[in-house]
Amino acid sequence: xxxxxxxxxxxxxxxxxxxxxLELLALPIPGEVVMGYTGYLVYQGxxxxxxxxxxxxxxxxxxxxxxxxxxxxxxxxxxxxxxHRFHLGPERLKKVSQWFSAYGNKVIMIxxxxxxxxxxxxxxxxxxxxxxxxxxxxxxxxxxIWVSVFITLGKVLGPQWEQFHGAVKKYLVxxxxxxxxxxxxxxxxxxxxxxxxEGTMVWINLFHTQRRAGVFIVGxxxxxxxxxxxxxxxxxxxxxxxxxxxxxxxxxxxxxxxNNSWEPxxxxxxxxxxxxxxxxxxIVTFLFILLKGRDKLLESMFLLIIFVGxxxxxxxxxxxxxxxxxxxxxxxxxxxxxFPSEQSLMAFVIYGFFIxxxxxxxxxxxxxxxxxxxxxxxxxxxxxSRVYFKIQLPSDIVAGYVxxxxxxxxxxxxxxxxxxxxxxxxx
Numbered sequence: 001x002x003x004x005x006x007x008x009x010x011x012x013x014x015x016x017x018x019x020x021x022l023e024l025l026a027l028p029i030p031g032e033v034v035m036g037y038t039g040y041l042v043y044q045g046x047x048x049x050x051x052x053x054x055x056x057x058x059x060x061x062x063x064x065x066x067x068x069x070x071x072x073x074x075x076x077x078x079x080x081x082x083x084h085r086f087h088l089g090p091e092r093l094k095k096v097s098q099w100f101s102a103y104g105n106k107v108i109m110i111x112x113x114x115x116x117x118x119x120x121x122x123x124x125x126x127x128x129x130x131x132x133x134x135x136x137x138x139x140x141x142x143x144x145i146w147v148s149v150f151i152t153l154g155k156v157l158g159p160q161w162e163q164f165h166g167a168v169k170k171y172l173v174x175x176x177x178x179x180x181x182x183x184x185x186x187x188x189x190x191x192x193x194x195x196x197x198e199g200t201m202v203w204i205n206l207f208h209t210q211r212r213a214g215v216f217i218v219g220x221x222x223x224x225x226x227x228x229x230x231x232x233x234x235x236x237x238x239x240x241x242x243x244x245x246x247x248x249x250x251x252x253x254x255x256x257x258x259n260n261s262w263e264p265x266x267x268x269x270x271x272x273x274x275x276x277x278x279x280x281x282x283i284v285t286f287l288f289i290l291l292k293g294r295d296k297l298l299e300s301m302f303l304l305i306i307f308v309g310x311x312x313x314x315x316x317x318x319x320x321x322x323x324x325x326x327x328x329x330x331x332x333x334x335x336x337x338x339f340p341s342e343q344s345l346m347a348f349v350i351y352g353f354f355i356x357x358x359x360x361x362x363x364x365x366x367x368x369x370x371x372x373x374x375x376x377x378x379x380x381x382x383x384x385s386r387v388y389f390k391i392q393l394p395s396d397i398v399a400g401y402v403x404x405x406x407x408x409x410x411x412x413x414x415x416x417x418x419x420x421x422x423x424x425x426x427x
Contacts, residue, residue, distance in 0.1 A: 013055045015034075016038055016055050016056050016059065017058065017059035019031070019034045019059070020059040020060045020147070021066075024060055024063030024064050024067060024118065024119065024122060025067055025119075026067070026120060031118075035056060035151050036151075036153065036154040038056065038151050039052075039151040039157070040154045040159075042151065042154070043154070043158040049151070049152075053144065053147055053148050056151060057143050057144035057147045060143035061140045064122040064139040065122075065136075065139075068123070068125050068139070069126060071123035071126025071127040072127070072129060073126070074127075107121075108121055108125065108139050108142055109141060110142075112142050112145075113146065157252065157256075220409060220416065224410060227405040231402050231403060234398070234402055237395075238321065238339055238395070243393070243395035246394060246395055247393045247394050247395050250387060250394035251387055251390070251393075251394065254387045266389065269381050269384070270385050270389070272347070272378060273347045273382050273386070274343075278350045281351060282303060282307050282350055282354075285354045286300060288354075289303065289357060292361040293361060294361070298415065299415065302414070306349055306408065306411050307350065309407075309411075310345065310350075310407055313345075313403075313407050314345045314403070315342075317340055318338065318340070321340075339393075340404075341396040341397045341399065342400065343386070343392075344379075344383070344396070344397045344399075344400025344401050345400040345401070345403050345404035347379070348400065348401045348404030348408065351375050353408060353411075353412075355372060356408075358371050379401060383398075383401075
């Protein structure tokens with residue numbers, strides 16, 4: 001690392017260009033370190049931000065082009081026989097093949113963020129003879145996005161770059177895997193749009209039958225399992241006191257991206273998590289149930305349980321984690337009494353139940369999509385506002401959403417189970 005950074009200090013753009021070109025030919029060069037330090041040099045004024053991205057993106061694109069044509073010309077037999085010599089053996093070929101089968105050539109854009117995968121993506125694209133025009137679109141686009149992210153992060157982090165670049169890399173890998181899965185879902189939706197639309201209409205029309213209700217309950221069970229697994233992971237990290245890097249990175253990035261001019265907007269966002277606003281949303285949900293609900297008494301009862309029980313649930317959780325929280329250094333008090341965040345938990349529960357009622361009773365796929373995406377964006381913005389004003393730690397906010405998801409999904413499961421029992425009794 002010191003060797004590379006010293007050469008970057010002396011030769012700048014030249015080293016940046018060839019380092020990324022060679023890394024994408026599968027040479028052992030730490031690309032993220034090169035780009036992060038380049039961003040730090042931009043912060044110091046030694047390099048130009050735009051020119052650095054242009055040079056880095058060009059080097060990466062040329063490296064991807066060369067590896068593509070090598071793979072195209074040599075083909076699969078060569079790499080099965082000799083690929084192990086440069087990290088491209090049969091096992092890795094098989095693994096990347098599975099990626100391509102699941103997500104198509106769009107995975108090329110995501111592969112840049114995953115060490116060990118980006119180095120062989122170009123070769124594999126050539127081996128499988130992906131059309132070059134299609135490959136170029138995703139490979140070059142992904143290259144410039146990749147270098148822009150790391151160089152900009154290095155510039156934003158400035159003197160803190162070296163301290164946080166390892167953790168940033170880890171979280172970007174996690175985010176990339178999530179994005180890859182989302183791209184796969186979007187790809188399937190687009191490819192089978194007609195079939196999905198027809199199935200959605202059947203689902204909407206038959207949602208209240210016993211059979212469909214049973215399938216929906218199974219889906220809710222899967223959602224609960226996902227939230228529980230996330231909850232277990234968060235509890236383990238909390239007890240092991242492993243949130244420090246995550247919290248410091250998020251707080252630093254929010255403070256650097258959002259300056260004082262954002263304060264009025266952040267104050268506006270804070271209002272969405274206030275108790276009086278949540279009460280207002282609960283009242284709107286109740287009125288909606290009275291207007292559109294089919295099991296008005298049952299749904300109103302669960303709205304009350306979710307709200308009142310949620311307050312009790314989060315208080316019990318915070319008191320429990322206050323008692324078992326790890327000590328930090330020589331402090332005599334636990335690190336946090338806000339794990340999980342009360343405001344985040346209740347916001348997720350109240351807004352989530354309102355969206356569920358919309359999806360449950362309004363027969364419009366567009367309304368379902370807009371409402372769901374809108375509330376997810378709102379949750380992110382609310383979290384940013386709380387970090388902006390240093391009201392709570394990012395890890396506490398994330399925990400609030402996850403624990404809230406457990407409470408909400410369990411109550412929806414109970415609601416739909418009781419609804420199904422009524423249907424069975426009638427039928």
